[in-house]
Amino acid sequence: MSYKQWKQLTCTTKYSYISEWRFYRAKKEAMKILEGSVRDQFVIVEDYCKQILATNPGSTTLLKTTMRGGKRYFERVYICLKACKDGFIKGCRPLIGLDGCFLKGYCKGVLLAAVGVDGENSLYPIAYAIVEKENTETWKWFVEILKEDLQVENSSKFTLMSDRPKGLENAMKSLWDGAHVRYCVRHMHSNFKKDFPGLLLKQLLWAAARASTKEEFVKCMKTIKDVNESAYNWLMAKNASEWTRSHFDDSVKCDMVLNNMCESFNSAILEARDKAVVTLLEKIRFWLMVRFCQKRESVNKWRDGISKQIWDLLEKNKEVAKKCHTNRANAFNFQVTHETDGSFVVDLIALTCTCRKFELNGLPCSHAVAAIWKRGLNVLDYVHDYYKKESFIHVYEGVVQPMPSPNKWPSSSNAPILPPPEYKLPGRPKKSRKREVDEPPVGATKSNRHG
Ligand SMILES: [Zn+2]
Structure with a gap:
């Protein structure tokens, strides 16, 4: 049926005719209900934090509100679940990716996240927060609590990676002084x-x-x-x-030049980002619960105590090692010559190679593999503990506990929390990626039917 036919029919049928005015009123009514439910979520955000602490004891939840004219307004919320906190301390590399992403849906502001790397070289979420905007003050607030949560006494052992967001540099200088810094x-x-x-x-x-x-x-x-x-x-x-x-600190055992772990985190929670505040936080917690469980179970499929991803990296190095010629200086020092790349010096006590890849990643480079083979030793014995099954089990042994529905949460007797005063319901949220200045517009690269 064409649109014209449909209109004719609806305008002539007694019961199906809906005037424009009625449409308008229905929309207004729907917006009222929607706005109400979005506002209700700010009211229960404190109950949510309490419930998190009840089901996941040892977690950190911080809620910041402001009083204006006798009313209490939402400002920020920070969450670091016990399982995430403990896992990072127990066996993740001291590398933390920091990033903020805009929330353009029913919860306005910016989602700040701290993400590490696990033994499969994939993302390990540590903590997250909703703040009003990105600036020195909000980043300082976030990294200060994070530092306390991770029991960091010596910042210089850590490497912080980011896209250089607004305010983070100042915050790191004052609170993580001495930490190594990488920019994507x-x-x-x-x-x-x-x-x-x-x-x-x-x-x-x-x-x-x-x-x-x-x-x-x-x-x-x-x-x-x-x-x-x-x-x-x-x-x-x-x-x-x-x-x-070439200038990275090699104690962190990770040579990443991209802030990929934060990008992966942002895309993993993409669906949650346009939701109202409690739904958003709860979706992230739910995702973490499932992820921790899957990771814990995935270890059973590991071969020889390392993950498939790491296994594949070693296989590549082994292929190159086959093309190397190795000479011993003593039991642990070798001169390894590659067909085209020249000679490298491998030390199997210090676990170094002059290509620096061995110490940068904690995985034997092709030259180290050749040296290990020359001694008749096992390559896996030279893989850093960060990649091993035992560490991975420790990292994911904490359980992100399930949560009951909101009507079963403890309710707070404090003054109810209102949305930030400048709060306004948004239009339909934009999900497509912001394109670079020199990138062609969407569809420009596609040819038309004739082209
Ligand atoms: Zn090497």
Whole structure:
């Protein structure tokens, strides 16, 4: 039936005719109900925090409200579940990704998250918070509680990674003084290309970021200087330890140059991001509950005490090792020569190789594998504990406990919490990714029927 036919029919049939005015009133009524339920969620946010503490004892929940004109308004909420906290302390690498993502749905503000890396090199959520906006004050508030939660006494053992969001740099300087800092290279490149576009410079920048030794880094930078001196100066103004593997702290056993774990976290909770405050928090907790359980059970499928992801990385190194020629200096020191890359020095006591990949990741590089084979030893014995089954079991042994429905939560006798005063119901939330300045608009790359 065409639209015209349908309209004719509805306008002539007595019972199915709905006037525009009636549509308008129905919409207004629906908005009222919806707004009410969104507002109700702010009222129960305190009960939710109490319920979290009752079902997951040892967790941290912090609710910040402000009093204005005798009324109590919602400001921020921070949650770090006991299982996440304990798992990180027990066996995750001291690497924390920090990121904020905008909430454009029924809960306004920014979701701040701290995410680590587990023994499969995949994301490990630590803590999350809803704050009004990203600035020095909110980041300080978040990283200070986080530091306390993770019982950090010596910041210098930690590496913090981010996209350099607004306010975080100041917060880290004052509260995580001495911690190593890394900035996501993809984010850095998107700033770099505004002044220095082009594929060649992009490739050279990535080569410099991925260079694992200082010599290789200097070589890459020299090539950049030859191509474009201003681009070279732009990069040299940055602190090398913030973006290139060659200058990374090797005690953290992770050579990531991208803040991928935070991106993966944001996309995992995408569906929750446009929900009202308690639904959003509860969806994240539910996702964590299921994830922890799945991870705990997945260990049974591991082969030889390491995950498939790590197994695959070692297999790649083994393939290269087959092309190496190894000579012993003594029982633990080797000179390993690769067909095309030249010679490397491997020390099996210090667990180092002059390519630096062994110490950067805690996994034997191809040269180390060749040396281990020469001694007739087992490669798996040289894999860092962070990747081993025992650590993984400890990391995920805490249980994110299930929660009953809201009518079974303890209710607070405090003044009810209202949404932030500037709160307004949003329109339909946008879910598509914000495109880069130089990216073609959606559909521009598709050819039409004739094209
Ligand atoms: Zn090596």
